Amino acid sequence: xxxxxxxxxxxxWDLPVRAFHWALLACxxxxxxxxxxxxxxxxxxxIWAGAGVGALxxxxxxxxxxxxxxxxxxxxxxxxxxxxxHLKDITAGRMHxxxxxxxxxxxxxxTLLAVLLALVASGAVLLGGLFKQGPGKGFLSFATGDLMxxxxxxxxxxLLALVAxxVAGMAFESWRSGENLARxxxxxxxxxxxxxxxRAFTARRGLAAALVGIGGAALMWAGLTAxxxxxxxxxxxxxDGTWQKECGDCHMAFHPTLLPAASWARIMTSLxxxxxxxxxxPADKVTAIAAFLAANSAETSxxxxxxxxxxxxxxxxxxxxxxxxxxxxxxxIADAVFKAAPINSRQNCAACHGDAASGTFAPxxxxxxxxxxx
Amino acid sequence: MKQNIMALALVTACLALPAVAVPAVAGPRDxxxxxxxxxxxxxxxxxTGFDAARGKALYESQNTASAESPxxxxxxxxxxxxAGKTRAGKAIDPMAVSVTPDRFTDLExxxxxxxxNCNTVLxxxxxxxxxxxxxxxxxxx
Numbered sequence: 001x002x003x004x005x006x007x008x009x010x011x012x013w014d015l016p017v018r019a020f021h022w023a024l025l026a027c028x029x030x031x032x033x034x035x036x037x038x039x040x041x042x043x044x045x046x047i048w049a050g051a052g053v054g055a056l057x058x059x060x061x062x063x064x065x066x067x068x069x070x071x072x073x074x075x076x077x078x079x080x081x082x083x084x085x086h087l088k089d090i091t092a093g094r095m096h097x098x099x100x101x102x103x104x105x106x107x108x109x110x111t112l113l114a115v116l117l118a119l120v121a122s123g124a125v126l127l128g129g130l131f132k133q134g135p136g137k138g139f140l141s142f143a144t145g146d147l148m149x150x151x152x153x154x155x156x157x158x159l160l161a162l163v164a165x166x167v168a169g170m171a172f173e174s175w176r177s178g179e180n181l182a183r184x185x186x187x188x189x190x191x192x193x194x195x196x197x198x199r200a201f202t203a204r205r206g207l208a209a210a211l212v213g214i215g216g217a218a219l220m221w222a223g224l225t226a227x228x229x230x231x232x233x234x235x236x237x238x239x240d241g242t243w244q245k246e247c248g249d250c251h252m253a254f255h256p257t258l259l260p261a262a263s264w265a266r267i268m269t270s271l272x273x274x275x276x277x278x279x280x281x282p283a284d285k286v287t288a289i290a291a292f293l294a295a296n297s298a299e300t301s302x303x304x305x306x307x308x309x310x311x312x313x314x315x316x317x318x319x320x321x322x323x324x325x326x327x328x329x330x331x332x333i334a335d336a337v338f339k340a341a342p343i344n345s346r347q348n349c350a351a352c353h354g355d356a357a358s359g360t361f362a363p364x365x366x367x368x369x370x371x372x373x374x
Numbered sequence: 375m376k377q378n379i380m381a382l383a384l385v386t387a388c389l390a391l392p393a394v395a396v397p398a399v400a401g402p403r404d405x406x407x408x409x410x411x412x413x414x415x416x417x418x419x420x421x422t423g424f425d426a427a428r429g430k431a432l433y434e435s436q437n438t439a440s441a442e443s444p445x446x447x448x449x450x451x452x453x454x455x456x457a458g459k460t461r462a463g464k465a466i467d468p469m470a471v472s473v474t475p476d477r478f479t480d481l482e483x484x485x486x487x488x489x490x491n492c493n494t495v496l497x498x499x500x501x502x503x504x505x506x507x508x509x510x511x512x513x514x515x
Contacts, residue, residue: 249464250460250461250462250464251460251462251463251464252462252464272493275461276440276441276442276443276461276494277440277442277443277461277490277494278489278490278491278493278494279490280489280490280493343463344459344462344463344464345461345462345463347462347463348462348463348464351463
C-alpha cells in the first residue's frame with residue numbers, strides 16, 4: 001500500500017541522533033563479530049567495542065532529555081493503548097505516517113537500548129570477575145563473573161534477533177509508508193505530511209554538553225581508578241629463586257597457582273620419577289620449593305587459570321595438560337602443531353601464552369607462533 | 375701404611391692425570407676431571423686414563439631403561455656440537471665444550487646432571503670412569 005508523499009522535506013532526526021545510530025551500529029557490529037566469530041585473543045577489541053556501546057548509550061540517554069523534538073524520550077509513544085491502536089491500523093491497512101518512531105518502533109528502540117546496556121554491564125562483570133580486568137577487577141570474584149557468562153551470551157543472541165526485527169520493521173514501514181526510513185536516518189529528513197510529535201522541543205545543547213562532559217569525565221575517572229586496583233583474590237606471587245632455577249631447567253617454571261597443593265606435594269615427593277625422568281634434588285631444595293608451591297597453590301588464587309585448572313583429571317592429577325579444561329580448550333590444536341618448533345611440546349605454555357610465566361593466561365596474550373625451520 | 379699408599383696414589387693421580395687428559399691451562403674442569411680420575415683409580419688400580427672413544431660410545435649408546443630417553447643423544451642432539459631439546463621442549467645448550475665453554479666447570483651441576491640422567495637413561499649411576507670419559511670426549515670436539 002503506497003500513500004502519496006509530499007515533496008517538501010522536513011528535518012526529523014538531528015545530527016546527534018544520526019551520529020549515535022550509525023556509531024552504535026559500528027560498535028555493535030565489531031562487538032558481535034569479535035564475540036561470536038573471532039578467536040579469544042580479539043578480546044581487547046571486543047572490550048573497546050563494548051565500552052563504545054556503553055558510552056554511546058549513556059550519551060543518548062542524556063540527549064533523550066535534552067535533544068530536539070524527535071530525539072526526546074517524552075515523544076516516544078510507549079503506552080499500551082498507542083501500541084494497540086497502531087497494531088489495529090496495520091491489520092486494517094490504515095497508515096499514519098509518524099515524524100518519529102511509531103509505537104512499535106519506540107518499543108524497539110527502548111528494548112534495544114536496555115538489552116545493549118545489559119550486555120555492557122554483564123560483559124564488564126564477566127571481564128572483572130573472570131579475567132580480573134577492567135573496572136570490576138578489584139571487586140568481583142571469579143564465581144560472580146562466571147554467573148554472567150550465560151546471561152551475556154543469551155543477551156547477545158537476543159540482540160541479534162532484535163536487530164533482525166528492527167531492520168524488518170523498518171523495511172515493512174518503509175514499504176507501507178513509501179518513505180525510505182533508512183535514508184531518513186542518513187539525511188535526517190522525512191517528506192512532509194506526517195503526524196507531528198505530541199510536543200515540540202528545542203535542544204538544550206549546553207546542558208547536554210555539560211552532562212556528557214562532566215558525567216563522562218567522572219565515569220572515566222572512576223573506571224581508571226577502579227582499573228588500577230589490585231585484582232580481587234589474586235595475591236601477587238613473589239617468585240622463589242630456587243623454584244625458578246630448579247623447576248625451570250627442563251621446562252618453564254610452572255606457576256604455583258596452576259595446580260592444587262595436593263598435586264604439588266605429590267610431585268615434590270616423587271622427583272626421582274618425574275614423568276619418567278629422574279629429577280632428584282637435594283633435600284634442602286626440595287623443602288624450599290615444596291614450601292613455596294604449597295604457599296601459592298591454586299587454592300590461594302581466584303585467578304582465571306587457577307579456577308579453570310583446579311578441576312583435575314582424576315587419573316592423572318599431576319598434569320596441568322590433562323585437566324578437563326586444558327584438554328577441552330586445546331583440543332582443536334593438532335598434535336603436530338605442539339611438536340613443531342618453536343612450541344616443541346604441550347608443556348611449553350609460554351610459546352603461545354605470552355603471560356604464562358605470571359600465571360595470568362589472559363585471552364589477549366594468546367598468539368600461536370609461526371613454525372620455524374631448523 | 376696401606377692408607378698412606380692410597381692417599382699417595384690419589385694425590386699422584388690428581389697431579390698427573392690432568393696434564394695428560396686436558397690442555398695445559400688448569401681450571402675448574404681440570405679439577406673435576408682429576409677428581410673423577412682419582413675416584414676411578416681408587417676403584418680400579420689398573421685405571422690408566424680416560425678415553426674419548428669410550429665417552430663417544432657412551433654418549434651414543436642406546437639403552438632400555440627409559441622408552442622416552444634411550445640415549446644421551448635423545449635430548450642432547452645426535453651431534454654434541456648442536457643444541458638439544460628436553461622432552462618438555464626447552465632448548466639445551468650444546469654439550470661440546472668448544473661451543474659451550476662453561477660446560478663441566480661446576481662440580482655441583484655436573485654431579486646433579488650425571489646423577490639424574492644416568493639414572494634415567496641407564497637405570498643406574500654412572501661410574502667415575504664413565505663420567506671422565508664423557509667429559510673427555512666432549513672437551514675434545
